[in-house]
Amino acid sequence: MFGGFAKAIFGSSNDRYVRSLQKIVDRINGFEPAISAMTDEELRGQTALFRQRLADGQPLDDILPEAFATVREAAKRTLGQRHYDVQMIGGIVLHRGSIAEMRTGEGKTLVATLATYLNALEGKGVHVVTVNDYLARRDADWMGQVYRFLGLTVGVIVPNLTDQQRRAAYAADITYGTNNEFGFDYLRDNMKYDRAQMVQRPFNFAIVDEVDSILIDEARTPLIISGPTDDKSELYMSVDAIVKQLVPEDYEVDEKQKSVVLTEDGTEKIERLFENAGVLVGSNLYDYENTQVVQHLNQALKANVIFKRDIDYIVKNDKVVIIDEFTGRMMDGRRWSDGLHQAVEAKEGVKIEPENQTLASITFQNYFRMYPKLSGMTGTALTEAPEFYDIYKMNVVTIPTNLPVQRIDEDDEFYKNQNDKFAAIAKAIKEKQESGQPVLVGTVSIEKSELLSEFLKREGVRHEVLNARYHEQEAHIVAQAGAMGAVTIATNMAGRGTDIQLGGNVDFRIEDELADVPEGPERDAAIAKIKEEVAVQKQRVLEAGGLFVLGTERHESRRIDNQLRGRSGRQGDPGLSRFYLSLDDDLLRIFGPQTMFARLMNKNLEDGEAIVSPWISKAIETAQKKVEARNYDIRKQVVEYDDVMNDQRKVIYEQRADIMDADTVGDVVEDMRVETVNAIVGEACPPNSYPEQWDIEHLKSRVGEIFGLTLPIDDWLKEESVDPEMLVDRIRAATDAQIADKTASLAPETYIQIEKSILLQSLDHHWKEHLAMLDALRQVIHLRAYAQKKPIDEYKHEAFQQFERMLGAIREDVTRTLAFAQFTFQQPDLPEMPDFVTQHIDPFTGEDDSADLDAATGNVLSRLPPLQVPRPEMPDGGGDTAVAEIVPPASRNAPCPCGSGRKYKHCHGAL
Known part of the structure; x- marks a missing residue:
């Protein structure tokens, strides 16, 4: 009651904040006569003066009134449009990192020029994010007239640009583009092997047009870059054959939710069938090692129990074609994700197409939170104000209209x-x-x-x-x-x-x-x-x-x-x-x-x-609020799960950047070798154990497997002072001598390049496998709720453990490759693109809202120098190291020279 009374007298907090900005608008208006009297050259010269003042240490806020007045005059001369006072208020709100809610027709596109110009003066780049390619091109051309008149450069990011064109667009003072393009460029940059190939600069400031559509509606689904996986046809068919042996009593079906869950008896039956078929690791279906098997099982159950032929799909020309449940039309080219389509193909006995595996992904929430300053504008944001603040720490400010609204609702x-x-x-x-x-x-x-x-x-x-x-x-x-x-x-x-x-x-x-x-x-x-x-x-x-x-x-x-x-x-x-x-x-x-x-x-x-x-x-409005709250919870859950991956993504991407930027990575490689030696000695010689309890055969086997060395470990054990530390020191000395001998004939800069290439390739390979494991884990982690455990907490715990395993695997992989490989150096060929597709599913239409830019994504893969690397059959510690020279072929789609019969990109050229 008292709150309503106070609001009636003093206005809402939004009204008071907007009134407080009027003083700045008055100062802007005070500069108008002097700036209007300038010639075009003098007006253009303002940009250089502002930049000098910034270089002298003045903050942006000090030059804001004069800069805004300059933009207003430039817009009058180039576009024939003069910013209203309320538009100036909108520009201040954008500059301060908030959301300006302005009604349709109030000129949001023109408002953006104010904050964009001011922040572009620093030379760090400003991104203006639009909802589609047409608007990106239109606004870059239309508002670009103002920026170019004032001496700033403007770039636009649209599909089908080369890396060179993208790099030039990002190097401009102001860059227009869609949320998808910005996000995919970030992911692609972090798949490259050379800093010079990356297109984006460090993030600075972004203005998001239609901020509610981009940061809320489209944020329901992440951006995904994926590539083909290894052929798992046999696994799909094996799981399908076993699932077909189940009877209705073995599972419970929820047709409304389109889900099927095994009963307790059904789980025991599946475990026995899987064990007999050799599909299971151990005897427990839900052991961590069987995470991917469980995912295949769930999809095979759905395919056989829930999805009906001629209702959900048809078989046409030996292919499974999805039927749209709303229109009844065939959806050629569309495929179910997460292995479901392959499970249906196995059910129908048609050719199983390989599924795509996630190579990189990020949610819009985590992408846009990387900008030090983020703002947005739209006609409708107030109803989602709590979400904007909770997720992005942005306040919503409602800007009054220039003229009173006369619409009747x-x-x-x-x-x-x-x-x-x-x-x-x-x-x-x-x-x-x-x-x-x-x-x-x-x-x-x-x-x-x-x-x-x-x-x-x-x-x-x-x-x-x-x-x-x-x-x-x-x-x-x-x-x-x-x-x-x-x-x-x-x-x-x-x-x-x-x-x-x-x-x-x-x-x-x-x-x-x-x-x-x-x-x-x-x-x-x-x-x-x-x-x-x-x-x-x-x-x-x-x-x-x-x-x-x-x-x-x-x-x-x-x-x-x-x-x-x-x-x-x-x-x-x-x-x-x-x-x-x-x-x-x-x-x-x-x-x-x-x-x-x-x-x-x-x-x-x-x-x-x-x-x-x-x-x-x-x-009805009350019902809408309930649905909005539910949708917010869904988006919040997406963020919670992606936050787990985001922390790990930052570590991997920062590690990649450090490797690319470093003059030498010898210390990193040496640390990996030391950690690997410590790990294998620790496996064979547990702490606080006696020498007679040590598994020396295992130790010798591991030393041969990883380093290709045959060491007199039995003789060392006969010495009186034997302990694990002594074994570590001697194995390390032997491996150091091995590497020194291998690299003696190589120029230091050549070996540094080889180390970097092997580090990056190993990092990417294991990160890809890690993402696949997390995808599979995400599909089944909700089952932990039946054990009165919180799925997100279980996911964090499992993801952390898997991340630790991945780091250990990377250390071992890099150490093994360097120990076995014999290096010769040739001039590398021009880089080539890997085969991958981009994906962002539109939350409203269910269609893929990203361009598949296989031919336009630029040069992602930097070639390794030709390496001599081990054959798949590693020696068990014998005398010979058995190496085969693998020289990359001209095309990544050509057969691998190792003789495996697989394409080079799926064998020794795998990312």
């Missing part, structure tokens, strides 16, 4: 079923079109768009239907959605970033209609005619009530509804919004068929009758 209309609702929608749209009022219709899926389109065709309503995918042509259609009598049906994400101007968009009409008309009097006359037509249409649309935004159902998130509403009523224009709902809507199913709400609707509503009630609208 009407209460929702409720109907008994979907047919009644769509019939009412079609009727309402027809009435609006006849009056000349433009209508923007928001749907939640392509299926619903097509269904509504059928209703509109019956009513004879002219309309445009847009798919959920955003591309340049859609931008042109959406730009004309404000034309008189226009009806545009768009899915929830369509049209973002494009302004809907009443009467139509002059610039887009000129681009569409006069593309082939050359410069001259004819073109000028045509442009004047278009402007006149748009002005007349705008007046008629204003008289008709502005843009009518019609929602065909509520979304899970209030934020998506607000985005749709925000398309109407820009810059003080009139507008109208209304949502149409029915009991068939996805969200209303949350209430369930037995609730009071559902009974009320069914009992009191006649066919075709609607009910309008603020109380029901409030109940």
Whole structure:
């Protein structure tokens, strides 16, 4: 009560904060007369003056007012647009690392120029992140006019660029690009073998456009770079054959969740079958060593019990093709992940295609948290403010509109079923079109768009239907959605970033209609005619009530509804919004068929009758809040699991960077050799044990296996002062002498390059295997909950243990390779790309939202010098070291020269 009273008198904390920024805006306005009087050259010279002041130790905040005034003047001269005072407030909020919530049509793209220019003066690079490639190109060209006028360089990151082009774009003062491109470039950089091949600079400052879409909606799924794994066809078929021996009593099925779990008896039966087939390590299915076997078992169970032929998939041309559960269409080229598709292929007895293995992955949460300063802008962020602060430590500041909002938001209309609702929608749209009022219709899926389109065709309503995918042509259609009598049906994400101007968009009409008309009097006359037509249409649309935004159902998130509403009523224009709902809507199913709400609707509503009630609208909002909270928990869980991997990822990537930057890595290699010797002596001679208890045969075997040495260990044991330390010292001395002898004929710089190459290749190989193990562990760790254990804690514990094992394996691997290999040096060939694909699944459409840039990702793999490395059959400590010279072939897809029959990239050329 008192809080509401105080808020009424003093305003909210947001209002007070915005008012406090007015003093800075007044200072900016104070510079305007002097800066307006400058010539173009003098205005451009401001950049050099600002940079000098920064070099002299002045902070950015001190030059902010003058820099913002400079950008405002540059925008006036290049774009013909002057920043409003509220836009200046938005620029200050962005500079301070917060989120500026600005309504649609308030000019967020122009606002970004203020903070971008100011922070680019430091020369450390500013990233402006957009939701798609079209907007990245558009904004880089459009706002780039301001930056280039002021002497700054602008780059843009889009698909199909070479490494050289990417490096140049990142070296620019300001770089535009999509979240996917930035994230994948980071992952690819950390797969390279030379600093000179990396494209990104150290992170500095990022401004995220449509921050709610990128940092919340798309953050549900991580970015993944994957490559083909070894052929596991036999394992899939073996597991499938065993699963087919189970009977329904051996498992429990939950069709709603599409899950199947073994019963206790079923688990014992599987363990016996697996043991007999030699698939299991030990006798316990859930031992750590059997993690991947459990994953294959779970997927084989799903394939055989849950997934039905001709319902979930069909077999066509000896291939398993997924059927879309919503449209019933075949989805050629799409494959289930985590080995499920391979399990279905084994079930149907068709050729098993190799699954892709994760080579590198990162969530958007962890990627963007690497920026020392991060800010964002959108029309709808306040409903997710707690999540923005919890995850990214960013506050949301609501920026007031330049002109008062005149849009009318009407209460929702409720109907008994979907047919009644769509019939009412079609009727309402027809009435609006006849009056000349433009209508923007928001749907939640392509299926619903097509269904509504059928209703509109019956009513004879002219309309445009847009798919959920955003591309340049859609931008042109959406730009004309404000034309008189226009009806545009768009899915929830369509049209973002494009302004809907009443009467139509002059610039887009000129681009569409006069593309082939050359410069001259004819073109000028045509442009004047278009402007006149748009002005007349705008007046008629204003008289008709502005843009009518019609929602065909509520979304899970209030934020998506607000985005749709925000398309109407820009810059003080009139507008109208209304949502149409029915009991068939996805969200209303949350209430369930037995609730009071559902009974009320069914009992009191006649066919075709609607009910309008603020109380029901409030109940819907409550349901949305519950769904938002659930989705937040899901995203938070994704972050919790990725945080575990992120800590390990940082260690590995930092280690890679240190190796690449180091002048020499001899100390690192020597430490690895020492640790390896200590480990093998520790295995054979446990602490506090007597010499007669030592496993000397094991020690001799391990020394031969890792170092290829035959040492007189039996003779050493006859000495009186024998102890583990003495064994360690003598084995170390022997291995040091071995390495010194091998490298005597090599130039020091050559051997350093070889050491670096072997270190990086071993690191990458074991990191890849570690990621595969973590993926498999993640699939099954939830089962620990049945033992009253917290899955995330168990995951942390297991992941840490596996990480320790991986480090030990890397040390041993590097030591073994250097001990056995005999080195000759040749000039390396030009680097080649490995075969991998990028993946980021769109959380709304389920489609892969990343470009598969196999040919455009740049040069990732730096060739090793030709090495003489051991054959797979290691000697057991005998006299000869049995080495075979392996010279990389011209192509990574060529057969490996070792004679294994596998491709070079899958054998001695493996990452």
